[in-house]
Amino acid sequence: MAATIALNLPTNPYQIQIDGGNIDRLGEKLAGLKIGTKVTIVSNPSVFGHYGDRAVKSISQSGFEVIECILPDGEEHKNLRTIEQIYDRAIASKLERSSTFLALGGGVIGDMTGFAAATWNRGTNFIQVPTTLLAMVDASVGGKTGVNHPQGKNKIGAFYQPKLVAIDPDVLQTLPAREFRAGMAEVIKYAVIWDADLFDRLLNHPQLSNIEDLAPEFIADILTRSCQAKADVVLKDEKESHLRGILNYGHTIGHAIESITNYARFNHGEAVGMGMVVAGRLAAALGLWSKDDADRQDLIIAKAGLTTHLPADLDLEKIVHLTHSDKKVEAGKVRYILPSSIGYGRKIGDRIATKDRQTILNEIGREVEDNEIINVLRSM
Numbered sequence: 001m002a003a004t005i006a007l008n009l010p011t012n013p014y015q016i017q018i019d020g021g022n023i024d025r026l027g028e029k030l031a032g033l034k035i036g037t038k039v040t041i042v043s044n045p046s047v048f049g050h051y052g053d054r055a056v057k058s059i060s061q062s063g064f065e066v067i068e069c070i071l072p073d074g075e076e077h078k079n080l081r082t083i084e085q086i087y088d089r090a091i092a093s094k095l096e097r098s099s100t101f102l103a104l105g106g107g108v109i110g111d112m113t114g115f116a117a118a119t120w121n122r123g124t125n126f127i128q129v130p131t132t133l134l135a136m137v138d139a140s141v142g143g144k145t146g147v148n149h150p151q152g153k154n155k156i157g158a159f160y161q162p163k164l165v166a167i168d169p170d171v172l173q174t175l176p177a178r179e180f181r182a183g184m185a186e187v188i189k190y191a192v193i194w195d196a197d198l199f200d201r202l203l204n205h206p207q208l209s210n211i212e213d214l215a216p217e218f219i220a221d222i223l224t225r226s227c228q229a230k231a232d233v234v235l236k237d238e239k240e241s242h243l244r245g246i247l248n249y250g251h252t253i254g255h256a257i258e259s260i261t262n263y264a265r266f267n268h269g270e271a272v273g274m275g276m277v278v279a280g281r282l283a284a285a286l287g288l289w290s291k292d293d294a295d296r297q298d299l300i301i302a303k304a305g306l307t308t309h310l311p312a313d314l315d316l317e318k319i320v321h322l323t324h325s326d327k328k329v330e331a332g333k334v335r336y337i338l339p340s341s342i343g344y345g346r347k348i349g350d351r352i353a354t355k356d357r358q359t360i361l362n363e364i365g366r367e368v369e370d371n372e373i374i375n376v377l378r379s380m
């Protein structure tokens, strides 16, 4: 069941290694890389409480000096003040440029550790050990690192690739169920935009919301296929100048829903799930893909325990208004990523894999209007 995916970027090639028990093999994995003698494990009290001892034991048994840097848990701590705590620890521990920062945690820890690694001494070795489903299939792969600014999420950041992504699927057993479902939203995203086989596997599986009822082989398969999809896209467009934008499928409306509810009511995956329903139905309404495809996508989203309905109290006009301040705005127009057919991306490679603004404009001869989005939102 072990899988290795090579992300062979010309300047920073690295592997994504997926296997049960990897937490206990971190030391031997690091020993095979040129990463100095000191490893700072950055984590939070919850994840470190579960897996810290095993990670420290494995890494120190391979001869590394291990430094622990435990940060407070939560998105509200993903900011420059917390990054300073990592720098302070690095100074106190006399970390050199050849030393290593290792992220043990979800996307919050991974993004912050990567940013600290990118900036400490102008670039220090970086290892990702993601522990949420979302971080395994998305945040740990591809080198986006950063922190939030009071004026916006992920406003401060850098592209900085890790030297290794080591995934241990067994750690998902302690992940809260809601976090697992959030990660499934990103798995479904890859199925729609990139991998038709993954889409069929998700569609044909009886349920997708409870990890206890999912066979380890099935979990390993969806992790491998999702990481492969992300690696394929990042390899073709590391710095998001064209293709990588398709990874934002479902995110335009998703971000607006997160924002309108002050990031407190829905987590990212729940909002992206609703965003994909909107994008799918909009694509069907515009004749870009079939209603049947949109319905099958919605079925998978529901099977993952994510909602396909918008709560009645949300202000639909305000949601659409917020999409105009999204970072995906292009020439003043909202850049929706709309699907053309299930898993089309892999088939056509680095040409436009899903419909971007220009392709939609070419096909329907006009911009998508706000009232068309509102009509879709009303249908939910």
Ligand code: NAD
Binding pocket: 044, 046, 047, 050, 073, 074, 075, 078, 105, 106, 107, 108, 109, 111, 131, 132, 133, 134, 135, 138, 139, 140, 141, 142, 143, 144, 145, 154, 171, 172, 173, 174, 175, 176, 179, 182, 268
């Ligand atoms: P998270 O890192 O906040 O983790 C969610 C919760 O799960 C936390 O309370 C954490 O302590 C807990 N947890 C983590 N692993 C656990 C485990 N195995 N067992 C028990 N509890 C565990 O949330 P997330 O969803 O992993 O990450 C969200 C962040 O990722 C956001 O800040 C987002 O911006 C970022 N992100 C980055 C990228 C990227 O490409 N860099 C992509 C997507 C998301």
Ligand code: GLY
Binding pocket: 138, 139, 142, 144, 240, 244, 247, 248
């Ligand atoms: N999560 C989107 C990206 O990595 O580009």
